[in-house]
Amino acid sequence: MPRQRRVVAQPFEIRESAIQGRGAFATRSIRKGERVAEYIGERISWKEADRRYDDTQMKRHHTFLFSVTSRTVIDGAVRGNDSRFINHSCAPNCEAVDDGGRIFIESLRAIAEGEELTYDYAFERDDTHTAEDEALYACHCGAVACRGTILEPPKVPLPHSHHSAARHVRRHKPVDAADTPKNSRRSSGTAKRSARQAVEGKRR
Numbered sequence: 329m330p331r332q333r334r335v336v337a338q339p340f341e342i343r344e345s346a347i348q349g350r351g352a353f354a355t356r357s358i359r360k361g362e363r364v365a366e367y368i369g370e371r372i373s374w375k376e377a378d379r380r381y382d383d384t385q386m387k388r389h390h391t392f393l394f395s396v397t398s399r400t401v402i403d404g405a406v407r408g409n410d411s412r413f414i415n416h417s418c419a420p421n422c423e424a425v426d427d428g429g430r431i432f433i434e435s436l437r438a439i440a441e442g443e444e445l446t447y448d449y450a451f452e453r454d455d456t457h458t459a460e461d462e463a464l465y466a467c468h469c470g471a472v473a474c475r476g477t478i479l480e481p482p483k484v485p486l487p488h489s490h491h492s493a494a495r496h497v498r499r500h501k502p503v504d505a506a507d508t509p510k511n512s513r514r515s516s517g518t519a520k521r522s523a524r525q526a527v528e529g530k531r532r
């Protein structure tokens with residue numbers, strides 16, 4: 329059976345979150361593997377994203393950019409939907425999936441009504457990030473395994489770097505040890521993805 333390519337009825341509502349600002353909360357129980365939202369917004373170039381958003385001018389990170397390819401980024405702040413309010417967590421119950429260039433948020437496990445939906449933003453880390461930049465991306469998800477930042481784990485070389493940080497698809501399945509960069513951190517038995525895989529993500 330082909331996977332649904334649109335989300336028929338949004339199974340969550342937006343309200344105040346303990347993680348930060350507003351968040352998305354399940355309005356019914358959600359099965360494992362359900363597509364709960366499509367991440368939509370204006371599709372723009374990285375150049376345009378950098379023009380719109382300058383990290384050095386902001387007190388907090390802007391969280392509405394989603395990196396699709398090395399050229400294209402979705403700006404959820406323009407013509408976006410409620411998916412942009414789904415918060416980051418280091419121990420998420422959803423994940424972002426790239427389906428032919430469209431980004432869907434899918435549940436990683438069964439989710440009970442009332443639970444907050446989260447996924448790992450896996451923000452791309454820029455080579456030029458300073459300690460102050462790191463503070464800008466501090467994570468308050470509250471997970472036991474919280475890595476303290478919504479950036480990708482440090483010391484993972486990226487094939488390209490951008491000034492603006494953006495969410496991107498991240499694999500949640502362990503990868504071959506041979507594919508794992510030597511310096512990458514490991515947590516709870518899950519191998520961290522190589523940079524290429526992190527950017528290429530999970531394609532279906």
Ligand SMILES: [Zn+2]
Nearest residue numbers: 418467469474
């Ligand atoms: Zn966290």
